[in-house]
Amino acid sequence: MHNVLIDHLSTAVLQLNRDLQIEYLNPAAEILLAISRRRIYGQKISQAFFENESSLAALEAAVISGYPYTKRETEILLTNGKKLLLDYTVTPIMSLHSTDSLLIELYPRDHMKRISQEDEFIATHQTSKELVRSLAHEIKNPLGGIRGAAQLISRSFKDEALKDYTQVIIEESDRLRDLVDRLLGPRKLPQTENLNIHKVIERVNQLISVESEQQLTILRDYDPSIPNLIGDKSQLIQALLNITRNAMQALLENPQTNDKCITIVTRALRQFTIGTRRHRLVCCISVIDNGPGIPEALLKTLFYPMVSGRPDGTGLGLSIAQSIVHQHHGLIECNSQPENTEFNIYLPIETAVQG
Structure with missing residues (x-):
């Protein structure tokens, strides 16, 4: 019963035994740490994330002393190479005057x-x-x-x-x-249907391949477990095309970029928050290019109308894409640095489209 309740918490929770091996983690912890509970059970905590050697010593000390402690604004390294800034609390669970296990609660600062x-x-x-x-x-x-x-x-x-x-x-x-x-922007109401998002992406890939005249490579990394979603097929094609076309233009207009490549990645995210609303299941589409990157001064205003980093750009493509995705209750985010610009499109799967 307790595990059922913890499974529904939005807070990431892990339980370790006395040897600092993982005995349990809830779905929120799986999402936060980007790991699978099936693969991580029985593994040392350092196989899930690593902070530093002193943090492992502190966990061992908590097992011996039975005293809880909290760390603020600490940075951990995940197994996928990403870093997270978070607070965490360690609480020893006692039995007959000795520590049976440790309960760790993770509170991501960058997520909030x-x-x-x-x-x-x-x-x-x-x-x-x-x-x-x-x-x-x-x-x-x-x-x-x-x-x-x-x-x-x-x-x-x-x-x-x-x-x-x-x-x-x-x-x-x-x-x-x-x-x-x-x-x-789009003048007609969304014509919603039950659609496979990968068919939308493949249509965009086909158009980009023709427009680029085979001057770049398109790589695919799809999650086949993503179920169908409710959306307007033509509008979603337009939104994704606007983003992918921007990536194509950035690559083709930059002669210094070798092996010009766009990578399309899809993933299913569980218990994901967009704005103030938490969604049970979200489809994430990532469009990644190895171009020159977007100037930092443009990143905060990138989705505003008439804002463009190209001399002949109208600055409408990304604004229209954001409006379309917003109609689908979703959001587009961008992270950019030289040779790695990533647009992430988040689309809730269980909700209808706004009229």
């Missing part, structure tokens, strides 16, 4: 920071989107009048040279209208 950043980003993105929509409508209305007036004036001119001038006005009005339409 990420949740706070997500909340702030979602609120800022929503405000920005509403502002852009209002501005786009204000621009679009007079554009129609300008175009109509130019057409009327053109009919009254007999001089072809003067008609050319009015044609310039008409064509530029059309160009601005198309730009405004892109700012407004």
